Amino acid sequence: MVEKLTERAALVFSGWEGWLWTGIYLALSAGSLMYYLGAARGLALALTTMAAEIIVAAYVRFNREIQAARASSQELLSELGETHRQLEKYASQVEELAAVQERNRLARELHDSVSQVVFSIALTARSAQLLLDAEPERLKEQIERIQAMASEALARLRALINELRPPPSSI
Numbered sequence: 001m002v003e004k005l006t007e008r009a010a011l012v013f014s015g016w017e018g019w020l021w022t023g024i025y026l027a028l029s030a031g032s033l034m035y036y037l038g039a040a041r042g043l044a045l046a047l048t049t050m051a052a053e054i055i056v057a058a059y060v061r062f063n064r065e066i067q068a069a070r071a072s073s074q075e076l077l078s079e080l081g082e083t084h085r086q087l088e089k090y091a092s093q094v095e096e097l098a099a100v101q102e103r104n105r106l107a108r109e110l111h112d113s114v115s116q117v118v119f120s121i122a123l124t125a126r127s128a129q130l131l132l133d134a135e136p137e138r139l140k141e142q143i144e145r146i147q148a149m150a151s152e153a154l155a156r157l158r159a160l161i162n163e164l165r166p167p168p169s170s171i
Contacts, residue, residue, distance in 0.1 A: 018057065018061065019057070022053060022054070022057040025053060026050045026053055026054070029046060029049050029050070029053070030042070030043070030046035030047075030049070030050060033045050033046040033049065034046060106160065106164070109160055110160065113156045113160075114153050114156050114157055114160070117149050117152050117153040117156065118153055120149050121146055121149045121150055121153065124142055124145050124146050124149065125142075125146055127142060128142035128143060128146065
C-alpha cells in the first residue's frame with residue numbers, strides 16, 4: 001500500500017517535492033511499524049519497506065527522465081533530419097549555380113575569342129571571293145590569312161576544352 005502511495009507521489013510530483021512526499025511516506029510507515037511491532041522489530045521491518053519505497057520512487061523518476069530524454073532525442077533526430085534535407089537542397093542549388101556560372105563563363109570565352117576569329121575567317125573568305133575576280137594575285141595572301149585564323153581558332157578551342165577537362169586523378 002505504501003509503495004503505491006510512493007509510486008503515485010513520484011508520478012505526480014517531480015524534483016524535491018516528490019522526494020519530500022516519499023520521505024513523509026517513509027516516516028509514516030517506519031513510525032507505524034515501530035509503534036505496532038516495537039522499536040527493534042518495527043525498525044528492522046521498516047528498513048526493508050523504506051528500501052522498497054525508495055527503489056520504487058527512484059524507478060518511477062528515472063523512468064520518467066528516460067522517457068523525456070527519448071522524446072528529446074526523437075525531436076532532435078527529427079530536427080537533424082530536416083536540417084539534413086535542407087543541406088542537401090542547398091548543396092543541389094549550389095551545384096546548379098556552379099554549373100550555370102561555368103556555362104556563362106564558357107559562353108563568354110567562346111564569344112570573346114573563338115567567335116571573333118570565326119567571324120574574321122568568314123569576312124576574309126568573303127573578301128577572298130571578291131578578290132578572285134578583281135585581283136587574283138592577292139588571293140594567295142587572303143587564303144594564307146584564312147588558314148592562320150583557322151589555326152588560331154582551333155588552338156583557342158583546344159585550350160578551352162583542356163580547361164574543361166577534370167584534372168587526372170592521383171590513384
